[in-house]
Amino acid sequence: MSDDDDFRAAADGVYQALLARVGEGAPEHRLDATRRAVELLGDPQRAYPIIHITGTNGKTSTSRIAESILRAYGLRTGLLTSPHLVRFNERIVIDGVPISDEELVRNWEDVQPYLEIVDSELVEAGKAPLTFFEALTVLAFAAFADAPVDVAVIEVGMGGEWDSTNVGDGQVAVFTPISLDHTKALGDTVAAIARTKSGIIKPAADVVSSAQPSDALSELIAAAELTESTFAAQPEAFDVATTAVAVGGQLVSIRGRAATYDELFLPLYGDHQAQNAAVAVAAVETFLGRGTQPLNRDLLEEGFATATSPGRLQLIGIEPSILVDAAHNPAGAESLAQALGTYFDFDEITVVFGALGDKDVRGIVRALVPIANQFYVTQVRSDRALDYLELGDLVREETDEDATFVYADAEEALVAARDWAAEAPRRAVVVTGSIVLVGDAMAISEAGGWKAAS
Template identity: 60%
Template sequence: MSDRSSAGDGLFSDDADRAAGVYQALMARSGEGSPRPRLDATRHAVELLGDPHHAYPMIHLTGTNGKTSTSRIIESILRAYGLRTGLFTSPHLVSFNERIVIDGEPISDAALADNWDDISPYLDMTDAWLAERGEGPLTFFEALTVLMFAAFADAPIDVAVVEVGMGGEWDSTNVADARVAVFTPIDIDHVQRLGSTIAEIARTKAGIIKPASEVVTAEQKPEALAELQRAAELSEASLAVEGRDFELTGDTVAVGGQMLAVRGIASTYEELYLPLYGSHQGQNAAVAIAAVETFIGSGGHALSAEILTEGLAEVTSPGRLQLVGTEPTVLVDAAHNPHGALSLRVAIDEYFDFDEVAIVVGVLDDKDAAGILTALGPVASRLYVTESESERAIPADALAEIAHVATGLEDIFVLDRLEDAVQNARQWAAESPKRLVVVTGSITVVGEVIDLARDEEWKP
């Protein structure tokens, strides 16, 4: 995964250099993959800054899969309503600026750098405070969270849509008191930090529910839903559940996406076009609509059909069943756990008409590689096993051994360099218009391939 400047013509402007310096400064802190289960560090920093996270209402999202897509759909609908929005997602695919989006656009290099200059002295003061307590300095994600809250206050925005980094209860974004807490499907992931059972993971994620807030959840497994219900009752929060209080009632394939019908909390909505592939995206849209109904009128007022149609039609979700190449067709999807991989497999079967599919896959070492490959196996004609540039990437040879057991496929090709794997797959697919290439397994793999596709102009 690269981090490109937004400067044109390949030249780095002063602002681009400054923005690159922000990323380097953040990367010098302890890694994003190693969060510390604490809130006091982030809370101390934002208090020094004058509590920028209290300057706007917030919709807070957690879950195992679908967080980013659901966040993007919510943000697009709110923006269609004329609200100035802030959107915080992670990680980024190509440019670091993608993580902090203001009014539909990634934060500019100048705004990113200016806000960093403003908060840096307070980060240093917090680091010193932590050192006095015998604790390590602010982590990458803690410092990034402070930067995000400050940038949103500086913009300024009307509403923030914020995705947790990991878990919920001790995630640094949880220093804010969100008006609406949203849960996408909860499954097994990050077991070394969140717990080994769905109930344990749900309990940690339920920590974003605040007193007297409003909660919207996707359909959950019984043990996950029980934890959310318990947390909502203890916090005297309302709870809207997919399948009971709202649901996706219609989902048909359309050119470039799908047509939806949704029974919302306040009303029903028909003939909604969503330019995303996959039935799971239709379910994400239903959750997003319920979340917006909850935010705007506590679920008591129907959304404007015209505004809702406009908001959904403008949705994008980079890295999620994204078309990056034609002739041959190349899709990328950031499925990085078994649940996401299963959704990808179902979407390929339902939305695309290809006879043969080549899967290019690379997985990070903290992920369930066997589970991912088992889910993808039935749709794959052949596998190209590789690795991204990430230090956490499973070596291609080791991943290939897992792939042989998990899929039983004979056509498994091992290429250490991601670019070689993708180009070999594209060469194979170019031999027939009924062949498809899908790149998946980790966000780092997807980001690198998006970069490569853009550089080589795989799409006319």
């Protein structure tokens, strides 16, 4: 066995060790446990400035676009996103590349003894040990310090105030659109969710926000005032000026905080991605020059051109076309439906669909019905998944019996949908509803040689 194989096996072991902890669907509402762990490690999260990003939809894409722009400026970047699609290493990205197996294992060996110390202290105090995401946060902060990076773009796991990433102090706090999601953990109103998310705003920070519902905006403004932070929100401070469909993506013009940047090629589909790009530009303008210095046009073009957002309206198969999108709430599904109508010209679409039990599944389906000729409902590989038979019944209630088919196995559903699409031109398959399902579809496509050339 080669050294690469050894490190691959060891890296998979790291992921298994993390999976043995309480999962991401049941976060602890606390910071003290993560704070204790990073203190024992010498506070690696203080070794570099942080751009901290939260919201309900668009967090990952905004994070990736901002990181790409910063890297175009020659900065060595760290990027933490969740969840992963195919391999765990995708969550911790250093200078544009997922952390190597060797670096992952080495950093894990460094932090594991300290995690065990904190686990023991917590158990002795009658509290739960560090969760999966708390341990991941510690690992990522340590890996970024070890790299080392010049700046880290950190995506919140869930919420904000008590999310483990909040042990880091964001120089810039960024908010993508806020809507209802994770209501059991975050609250059942947009205002309550925004209040929790506003907890990432630190004293005298700079705040950048996308356009928000009025009740969310009020919460963010109040938090910024309380912390004596600056506040720049869309559309007053920045906005998307124009978008136009282009081959492989779109041409966008963005009115930034410091300048207007005309006709930039963005290799991502959907008006929502243009909005994410505008927030990313404002965030980088804020980080580099407090929103007063225009970005370099050539570097911004490079940052946009090299930006990727895997699993977000991504073409993973051709002849027939197979797309995946990580929409897992109604707002995300509405953006997906709109983008499919604007950027593609399919005659018929089958949606391969699976979902977790804590999602507004009926709302997602209703958003997709206008663009879907039929649904192939399947089981998501997660202990939080909604049973495929129950999901099938729910989808039938929103569509009809003849347009809904159920499959216990996701690969079987995907192959059947692909066979259907191959029977006629201008048919397509869209896989959505769950990030886990999207990741599995990407792996199946790769193994089957369906993937489109990049």
